[in-house]
Amino acid sequence: xxxxxxxxxxxxxxxxxxxxxxxxxxxxxxxxxxxxxxxxxxxxxxxxxxxxxxxxxxxxxxxxxxxxxxxxxxxxxxxxxxxxxxxxxxxxxxxxxxxxxxxxxxxxxxxxxxxxxxxxxxxxxxxxxxxxxxxxxxxxxxxxxxxxxxxxxxxxxxxxxxxxxxxxxxxxxxxxxxxxxxxxxxxxxxxxxxxxxxxxxxxxxxxxxxxxxxxxxxxxxxxxxxxxxx
Ligand code: ADE
Numbered sequence: 001x002x003x004x005x006x007x008x009x010x011x012x013x014x015x016x017x018x019x020x021x022x023x024x025x026x027x028x029x030x031x032x033x034x035x036x037x038x039x040x041x042x043x044x045x046x047x048x049x050x051x052x053x054x055x056x057x058x059x060x061x062x063x064x065x066x067x068x069x070x071x072x073x074x075x076x077x078x079x080x081x082x083x084x085x086x087x088x089x090x091x092x093x094x095x096x097x098x099x100x101x102x103x104x105x106x107x108x109x110x111x112x113x114x115x116x117x118x119x120x121x122x123x124x125x126x127x128x129x130x131x132x133x134x135x136x137x138x139x140x141x142x143x144x145x146x147x148x149x150x151x152x153x154x155x156x157x158x159x160x161x162x163x164x165x166x167x168x169x170x171x172x173x174x175x176x177x178x179x180x181x182x183x184x185x186x187x188x189x190x191x192x193x194x195x196x197x198x199x200x201x202x203x204x205x206x207x208x209x210x211x212x213x214x215x216x217x218x219x220x221x222x223x224x225x226x227x228x229x230x
Pocket of ligand 1: 075076077150151152153170171172195196197198199202206
């Protein structure tokens with residue numbers, strides 16, 4: 001069973017609408033839609049925005065649905081200067097940019113317990129997402145995606161994420177899903193289409209481009225699921 005998580009309805013409805021043999025169940029206020037997508041067993045959930053919602057949803061997919069891989073789909077704010085609205089980033093690793101135990105001498109983003117800042121995405125999933133993007137006519141940048149419980153739209157936030165972490169894109173869930181997957185030994189991947197460039201224009205760009213960007217990520221997910229051997 002492949003778990004697919006999005007934060008908002010625009011990030012998952014286009015997947016649920018093409019699934020067959022659907023069963024819907026609500027756990028911890030999150031709706032889980034299990035069934036078949038492109039010949040593969042999947043469970044899809046709209047987790048809600050932010051790291052806690054994402055973590056709860058990922059853990060339920062692993063425990064209740066025995067998910068053998070989890071993919072996070074949706075939109076993000078582009079940080080890498082070459083990224084434009086609509087461009088795709090596939091994460092090769094993720095980090096929680098708002099994790100901060102620096103007063104104790106830790107690096108920014110250090111996760112006590114996991115003892116690391118950066119969590120590696122599954123190489124096979126990264127390759128499948130990248131090639132699926134290409135097949136869909138969209139070239140993907142592969143790089144670091146950072147997550148935090150903040151919408152990034154100010155210069156000082158944007159500069160910090162680029163300078164401290166070297167991040168390509170910022171969103172609010174992927175690293176939380178990665179964190180849960182690492183704790184459970186489950187492979188994971190994150191793909192995001194840029195709804196904005198995490199800058200002054202983001203407040204107006206995000207609502208204007210979120211739906212179209214989310215649809216691009218879904219298009220790639222559908223192709224990727226077909227190729228996965230889980
Ligand atoms: N998701 C989409 N755009 C974002 C931004 N600018 N900051 C955080 N999450 C986002």
